[in-house]
Amino acid sequence: RLLVNSLSLAAFAAVLALLLALVMAYAQRLYPGKLVSGAVQVAGMGYAVPGAVIAVGVMIPFAWIDNTIDDLARSQFNYSTGLLLSGTLVAVTFAYLTRFLAVSLQTVDSGLTRITHSMDEAGRSFGFRPLQILRQIHIPMLSASLMTALLLVFVDVLKELPATLILRPFNFNTLAVKAYELASDERLAEAAPAALAIVIAGIIPVILLSKTITRSRKLKLAIDEN
Numbered sequence: 001r002l003l004v005n006s007l008s009l010a011a012f013a014a015v016l017a018l019l020l021a022l023v024m025a026y027a028q029r030l031y032p033g034k035l036v037s038g039a040v041q042v043a044g045m046g047y048a049v050p051g052a053v054i055a056v057g058v059m060i061p062f063a064w065i066d067n068t069i070d071d072l073a074r075s076q077f078n079y080s081t082g083l084l085l086s087g088t089l090v091a092v093t094f095a096y097l098t099r100f101l102a103v104s105l106q107t108v109d110s111g112l113t114r115i116t117h118s119m120d121e122a123g124r125s126f127g128f129r130p131l132q133i134l135r136q137i138h139i140p141m142l143s144a145s146l147m148t149a150l151l152l153v154f155v156d157v158l159k160e161l162p163a164t165l166i167l168r169p170f171n172f173n174t175l176a177v178k179a180y181e182l183a184s185d186e187r188l189a190e191a192a193p194a195a196l197a198i199v200i201a202g203i204i205p206v207i208l209l210s211k212t213i214t215r216s217r218k219l220k221l222a223i224d225e226n
Helices: 002-030 034-043 051-077 089-113 117-125 130-141 143-158 162-167 175-184 188-225
Strands: none
Touching: 002 034, 002 089, 002 130, 002 143, 002 175, 002 188, 034 089, 051 089, 051 162, 089 143, 089 162, 117 130, 130 143, 143 188, 162 175, 175 188
């Protein structure tokens, strides 16, 4: 159960971060103005902030939204909605995106900068729209960068503790939380399997990432030689 919770949450957050990073990086490429560039820079600042600080920052507005909706429902329908956002996986996932979007964004943006604008112009000459250029030209060329971004965020989310510990729903544990709880009680032998599972689950993406980088370098060398 712990393994399923951890892997599913990490995979979901990693996919969302990748999609957001791709949209933001491509928007910056299409509209390189101050507004878009500033928004991208702000979105990439979360990685420098501790997870506990982000968790508190997420909790405050989410609690305000919950209270506002609950007050409105009580006054209009005499019904309490309770907590709709606070203490749910929505809050946890939002905290993950705030913290780790920078990792995915930097990786995707780095890959996009290696694609010359002449490729975009070639696509437009064939009548492609921006989304068609992204789907048919950029994404195939960004496959290595996209996989790298996905795996990096997956590993980071898998071992994230403070944000998960503060924002998680009741009776929802991950490997990191369980290992922390058992280690805090000095039940080190019982904490070892959870900690080992984190290491193993984190090593597999690293191996895949290493193979992807090696394959990309070999392909680049082959192209340079020809």
